[in-house]
Amino acid sequence: MSAERWDSVWIDVNLATMDDDVAAPYGAIQDAALGVKDGRIVFIGSRADLPGRPQDLAAEVHSGEGGWLTPGLVDCHTHLVYGGNRAREFELRLQGASYEEIAKAGGGIVSTVMATRNADEDSLLAASLPRLDALLAEGVTTIEIKSGYGLDTETETRMLRVARRLGEVRPVDVRTTFLGAHAVPPEYKADPEAYVDLVCAEMLPAIAKAGLADAVDAFCEGIGFSTEQTRKVFEAARAHGLPVKLHAEQLSNLGGAALVAEFGGLSADHIEYLDEAGVQAMAKAGVVAVLLPGAFYMLRETRKPPIELLRKHGVAMALSTDCNPGTSPVTSLLLMLNMACTLFFLTPEEALAGVTRHAAKALGLDDRGVLRPGMRADMALWRIGAPAELAYAIGLNPCAAVVRAGKQHTPRQER
Ligand code: NIG
């Protein structure tokens, strides 16, 4: 037995496995047990089905104190690393200026670019840590972080280095995305095509060579880049073997989601203005829809993403904070569960799948996002009586413990 002994076993706990193969809502197993060895889940089932006494089976026995274990949360779309903030722009928007007007007047993304270019690596790290810590305290174990506020090779590289360092100084897996095509920097205002060429011929190759990006993103929009320009960026990504994703159909419909589908990409994000043809293209190519209710809310958008069409065509819906200084200064993934239900009419179960199973899929990760033998032991323990409470409550953090690759971190400890 001893060679086979598990590292740990959880008892006095209920599981929201989020596994489709478990028939109950949330893939729930009540009065359950979960065994971990070498950072992986090795047993899931009813407590009664444990093949022995917990203390004989595992070196450590953890009590869930009657709470619920879910997969560790995955925040699959963030711009968490940036300099400065945009509280002043918030005031201007409250006085009537629109997001697009501010961007056209040289504010918006470009103002964050200036603040980020002026920040060195250590100050960017220091500015980003409180945002990351807020997310981690709510059970996040994997986060995606984009560049896109440098818009030159040096600063884009610095942002991605900071993103990677965040994963070294905190117990979280960081996936990085190169978003050089986020906005046209002021020095290229007269010649946006030359900037696209720079992204494709210099920035992306340098970042790929340094191994600093896991994927490539762009902002396909009237105030961003056209579908033709986005296509060039995607072709460069493909040439470097990097998967693509897109800020698509956020303020208008340019056909960005269909472009992601054409490139066999990971996800189309925002998608308030997505139409049925775009949804069908996504369904066919297995592209994940990433819903970002924080940006919808902050921009007082009224057009909702086409949830019914996404359901009808079986497109996986992920949910994320879009943590960024302009449209979504949000560092609570739990709040996004509530907003997805309240604003977009997702069910609490769909919302939880959106920050676990489907968010992992949006990052191309098939080793996490559900509790199942063989998967990474990334888990969050919640002091709740039922999983729907995670989406229901606003402002309460019931996260009692976080486990990453089998190692337990209590929220806020070591922070
Ligand atoms: O996801 N839409 C483009 N990018 C961000 C906003 C960036 C910003 O305003 O700083 C978004 O909403």
Ligand code: FE
């Ligand atoms: Fe975004």
